[in-house]
Amino acid sequence: MNKSLVLGFTLLSFLLTACGAGATSVPTSETAAPVSSPTDTLVPTVELVPASAPTDAPAAVVSFANDVMPILQSRCINCHGGQDTKAGLSVASYNTLMAGSEHGPVVIAGDPANSLLIQSIQQGKMPKRGPKLTPDQLQILIDWIMAGALNN
Numbered sequence: 001m002n003k004s005l006v007l008g009f010t011l012l013s014f015l016l017t018a019c020g021a022g023a024t025s026v027p028t029s030e031t032a033a034p035v036s037s038p039t040d041t042l043v044p045t046v047e048l049v050p051a052s053a054p055t056d057a058p059a060a061v062v063s064f065a066n067d068v069m070p071i072l073q074s075r076c077i078n079c080h081g082g083q084d085t086k087a088g089l090s091v092a093s094y095n096t097l098m099a100g101s102e103h104g105p106v107v108i109a110g111d112p113a114n115s116l117l118i119q120s121i122q123q124g125k126m127p128k129r130g131p132k133l134t135p136d137q138l139q140i141l142i143d144w145i146m147a148g149a150l151n152n
């Protein structure tokens with residue numbers, strides 16, 4: 001009994017050290033090769049970015065938290081959230097925004113053209129004071145509603 005156990009451990013430890021020695025020798029021989037030409041690989045990568053950007057744009061996912069909320073916070077929150085909620089509309093959170101104003105919903109998921117949020121900006125009524133939204137910012141709001149006005 002004892003003899004076979006000892007033999008087993010000896011075999012096991014021999015195999016482990018044999019495998020360990022074999023594994024360490026592999027990466028050292030491979031790492032040297034790809035380091036040689038970093039400047040050559042930069043050229044095609046830079047050219048690919050502007051070429052693929054326009055086709056990628058419509059597929060990009062708009063995030064409520066990362067893209068929509070910062071716009072509302074910077075342009076609308078002074079009058080619609082916190083202290084003041086003009087027309088009963090608060091953009092302080094996803095839930096209050098989707099709850100709408102005293103007249104009803106201002107966001108209709110999938111239908112930006114009929115969403116009061118978009119209409120009020122496009123007609124120049126909102127923001128009532130302060131800098132207007134840029135076309136890019138308006139487009140983000142439109143894309144978000146078009147994609148289903150998700151809490152993403």
Ligand code: HEC
Binds near residue numbers: 075076077130
């Ligand atoms: C300086 C204050 C102010 C700012 C900033 C502002 N609003 Fe308003 N908003 C109002 C007032 C006041 C009303 C009530 C209607 C009116 O007087 O035109 C209103 C009404 C609205 C309504 C219509 C609600 C309804 O059912 O009648 C929407 C939608 C709206 N605002 C969206 C926005 C959005 C989106 C922004 C940011 C891009 C924004 N507002 C920024 C003051 C403001």
